[in-house]
Amino acid sequence: MYLVAFASHDWLGLEQGTTISLWRKCHRDYVIDVWRCQPWDSLPGFVRAAQAFCVTGLLTYAFSVIILIAYLTVQFLQRIRGVLVMLCLLIFTSGCMTLLALIVMGIKGHDHLTELKMDDREVLRLLATGVDILGRFYIGWSFVVALISALVTLSSFMCCMVEAVHVGMTSE
Numbered sequence: 275m276y277l278v279a280f281a282s283h284d285w286l287g288l289e290q291g292t293t294i295s296l297w298r299k300c301h302r303d304y305v306i307d308v309w310r311c312q313p314w315d316s317l318p319g320f321v322r323a324a325q326a327f328c329v330t331g332l333l334t335y336a337f338s339v340i341i342l343i344a345y346l347t348v349q350f351l352q353r354i355r356g357v358l359v360m361l362c363l364l365i366f367t368s369g370c371m372t373l374l375a376l377i378v379m380g381i382k383g384h385d386h387l388t389e390l391k392m393d394d395r396e397v398l399r400l401l402a403t404g405v406d407i408l409g410r411f412y413i414g415w416s417f418v419v420a421l422i423s424a425l426v427t428l429s430s431f432m433c434c435m436v437e438a439v440h441v442g443m444t445s446e
Contacts, residue, residue, distance in 0.1 A: 276335060276372065276427075279420035280328055283311055286383040286417060288391065289409030291400075294383055295416060296325050296375075305404040320382030324375040331371030335427075338364035355441050362434040369427035376420055380413070387411055 279285075283300055287293035293300045300311040314321060341361045344351055351357050390396055391407055400407050 275419050275423040276332070276368075279416045279423060280332060282416040282419075284414030284416045285379060285420075286387060287412055287414055288387055288407050289412055291405060291407040291409045292387070292390070293414060294321075294387065295414075296321065296328055296379075301400065301403075301405040301407075303404040304406050318382070318386055320378055320386065323382075324379040327371045327375035327378065331368045331375065334364045334368040334371065338368060353441070355438060358434065358438040358441055362431055362438055365427060365431040365434055369424050369431055372420060372424035372427065376417065376424065380417070384411055 280296065283295040283298055284293050285295040287300075290302055290304065292302070298311045298313050300309050302309050338361055341357065341364065345357055345361060346352075387407075388411070397407060
């Protein structure tokens with residue numbers, strides 16, 4: 275789920291006008307009813323911060339998968355509590371990084387889109403190209419998928435902690 279949200283382009287937007295994501299922004303040409311996406315030409319600071327959180331989260335996801343596979347396949351690792359605690363911490367970090375990216379992108383993205391709507395010069399420039407950015411703000415499906423991914427990850431952290439406590443009790 276996280277990879278889908280990480281790569282997709284519908285995080286936040288203005289209804290029927292524009293969407294923004296980590297890697298690109300898209301505008302809908304209402305004249306010919308086509309969405310055009312392009313990479314950020316001048317990357318706002320909040321997008322750079324959200325990208326950093328997401329990339330860090332993705333790396334910790336990858337490390338946690340490697341450790342999980344090793345933990346499940348190598349028998350003696352299952353008796354070492356430190357391996358499980360490290361796995362739990364990586365999972366927790368992944369979930370937190372995703373939540374931080376969502377918070378930054380949600381709050382600052384809303385502000386960015388609101389400022390875009392209030393900038394009369396930008397509104398007129400985009401209207402001349404067939405893009406209407408006067409719609410209502412909305413949270414896109416990619417944002418929701420990332421949120422669900424973060425909640426599932428943090429739930430996994432709780433399960434991992436229960437297992438770490440269980441391993442600690444059986445080894446004593």
